[in-house]
Amino acid sequence: MDTRAIKIWRAGVDAVGGYQATRTALAASDQAPPDQVIAVGKAAGDMARAALDHFGPLPALVVTKDGHAEDVPEDVHVIESSHPVPDSRSLAAGRALRTCVQGMKPGSTLLLLVSGGASSLAEDPVQGKTLADLQALNARLLSEGLDITAMNAERRRISRIKGGGLLAGFSGKSARVLAISDVPGDDLSVIGSGIGAPPHPCEFDCNCQIIASNTIAREAACAAAVTLGLPVLDNSEALHDDLPTLARQIGLRLRDMPRGALVLGGEPTVVLPANPGRGGRNQALALELAREIAGIDGLTVIVGGTDGSDGPTDAAGGVVDGKTWRAEGEKALRAADSGSFLERHDALFTTGPTGTNVMDLLIAVRA
Secondary structure (H helix, E strand, O other), rough: OOOHHHEEEEHHHHOHHHHHHHHHHOOOOOOOOOOOOEEEEHHHHHHHHHHHHHHOOOEEEEEOOOOOOOOOOOOOOEEEEEOOOOOOOHHHHHHHHHHHOOOOOOOOEEEEEEEOHHHHOOOEOOOOOHHHHHHHHHHHHHHHHHHHHHHHHHHOOOOOOOOOHHHOOOOEEEEEEEEEOHHHHHOOOOOOOOOOOOOOOOOOOEEEEEEOOOOHHHHHHHHHHOOOOOEEEEEEEEOOOOOHHHHHHHHHHHOOOOOOOEEEEEEEEOOOOOOOOOOOOOHHHHHHHHHHOOOOOEEEEEEEOOOOOOOOOOOOOEEEOOOOOOOOHHHHHHOHHHHHHHHOOOOOOOOOOOOOOOOOEEEEOOO
């Protein structure tokens, strides 16, 4: 196993950390302290912490995934919620967000910090829709192999706070939205299903900015590869396809790969069986690629979610080489149980929460 692959992956993720990206964006402007800070998404804790370190103590509401708010100041209102499928806490979080925004006074200012994961973490469904409806919708969307743009379009249709709905209740003077993008094209209307998007028409001053993205992460990963003495063979957002197709395409490239580093980003889609096992798309792609490169020496591949979690697991993905594959992997892939296989063979990649979320990174290193 070539540890340079992990170093390159981590360099990419470190470059888009929620704390540093938020702090840098705020330092580059002359914004006065807002009256309210709201942060929602997997990186919400780090983003809110950066804002409070920059401005000093302020009223703040943070909605994030379980275990992602450990360093947030004690006086901040934190709601930990469920991802990737919403639960009752998601509804409580959605109501809290809407109540907070609607309760702001005329002339007030809001700093809204948005990152991926908000689609599940906070929801306030339209009349007639229940938690069971939301859970069924999310379970279906996650299993059908849809890309994030198509998934979030469906989520917006049944939400009162997505697609500009949250800020539609804002009666203050101005809102600033800083977003970490986990979607292709960095479209604010898609990130978190548009929870930070301005309403139409917008009756207040609204400034929106993307402060971290997969592109930035890949560029930092490439710089790290060069520092480690590896030529960069490709840097592209090339992971937007169904998982088996990607595995075949990337496998062909890997088998003929010369010395150097391959840096790819994006978000594969996957169709799940009726009762999937343990793992997410990154673990599944890592195992698929282990099969593709079986027997090849000097080649290491890491595939990981930049937020540190892959699907409903606490692992980011997998790290594989030419010795990882076993015949039992076929059964694991059919059962969507790649995580169990990778753990048994010391190929699971676990980072813990990273404080960011810019889709996935694949790093391949050939010695």
